[in-house]
């Protein structure tokens with residue numbers, strides 16, 4: 264039951280005992296699935312102890328404790344939560360194991376397998392109605408839940424049955440209501456659905472719309488909270504950020520999965536982890552690369568229980584080295600292409616959207632054609648998303664940047680220091696949104712600096728694409744719309760105060776650098792890196 268919306272291979276059936284509070288005499292029937300834990304360590308229906316929970320997630324202690332604090336005791340209402348961070352940072356597995364630990368009922372729906380509002384609505388309702396569509400619970404098999412109003416009505420009915428909260432009345436948590444959590448995973452994918460803003464607005468306003476304190480809402484997203492800030496109702500979700508793992512975190516995470524011989528696996532990790540860390544920090548990608556490499560590493564060993572000494576480690580390493588390079592190339596190549604494909608198709612693939620690369624051996628080639636002004640616009644959007652607006656005055660002058668080369672020489676050290684300080688903060692927050700005016704101002708600034716380069720490129724190409732800055736500016740809105748359609752820039756809702764649309768760059772540093780290499784502007788390079 265309740266597998267719609269969930270990634271099927273991750274879930275097993277949740278037992279009824281795990282769904283009702285231990286204090287209740289008669290356990291309620293199951294509501295949704297107990298997920299099989301993604302690291303395959305825990306399948307037990309017994310609640311997890313806090314120690315087990317924490318030890319299952321190296322590097323996530325702070326997030327686990329923070330979420331537990333925000334969820335609170337069994338009968339206390341909670342504010343909606345938004346768990347956000349990069350791909351494979353443990354958001355889903357952490358929240359599911361937390362619910363296993365606190366042993367409370369929940370409904371889990373992943374937008375990865377929904378594709379449309381109807382499937383999303385029905386996934387939630389199916390879990391709540393135990394897949395029984397019949398007249399007695401008002402959920403008819405012939406009826407498709409297409410409309411938001413139907414969804415809300417049916418959801419209220421189902422929730423009031425589950426929580427004991429009176430239908431249509433504002434209930435007060437008095438210890439009798441059963442707390443239930445609705446989890447919506449990968450909500451960033453909704454942004455590529457039809458009428459995405461309506462459905463996002465509905466989901467993020469459920470707290471206000473339902474007004475049932477026994478319902479806890481938990482959203483999980485790869486995108487940062489301000490992608491949704493205009494969607495939230497009067498109550499904005501409380502954000503919990505899942506940063507990328509450090510190399511030590513990854514070592515501890517992989518040691519959890521280690522085979523019988525921990526010393527052998529540890530010596531293997533000490534060889535492979537650092538080079539791979541420069542290419543990817545994603546656990547799924549690392550695991551895919553490490554499994555065959557570990558087999559290669561062990562091949563010369565007759566006894567797998569052997570504890571390798573230093574000379575043995577060296578021999579194993581030398582033998583592994585060619586496989587290591589090949590595997591590194593493979594890991595580097597495949598996801599970069601996936602990531603680009605995802606962008607090109609305007610889809611936001613679950614595993615291929617955000618790459619945190621620190622490797623610099625990237626090709627200078629873009630596999631597609633883009634006009635010069637589109638390239639500058641893409642770079643401008645990247646800068647606007649990555650740099651706080653407060654730095655603009657320091658980075659770009661009011662003359663449109665024509666004095667920037669000189670100014671940069673004088674104050675580059677101060678600016679770079681300021682940039683360094685802010686870089687870390689920006690990295691933590693993820694790409695920010697910006698208004699059109701700011702994008703145009705940056706665009707104007709960097710195109711006026713890059714005019715010489717532009718002419719060169721036009722001659723190289725053998726045709727005149729645009730003539731100077733005036734030409735660049737004239738079709739900038741057209742280019743913006745093209746970049747939005749190609750998903751290099753996305754609209755991130757409108758500012759409630761100004762009412763104007765805001766944008767966000769979706770490209771990573773690697774892509775921005777490739778584009779920059781094509782326009783070859785020193786000033787831009789200094790800004791990006």
Ligand SMILES: Nc1ncnc2c1ncn2[C@@H]1O[C@H](COP(=O)(O)OP(=O)(O)OP(=O)(O)O)[C@@H](O)[C@H]1O
Pocket residue numbers: 300301302303319320321322323348349350351352353354355356357449484485516519546547613614
């Ligand atoms: N700290 C950790 N310790 C052990 N395993 C982890 C940890 N973090 C993530 N994993 C494992 O990495 C894999 C991906 O985790 P998960 O799906 O929870 O990440 P996510 O942030 O929800 O990813 P996405 O954004 O793609 O949905 C799972 O197999 C999970 O068990």
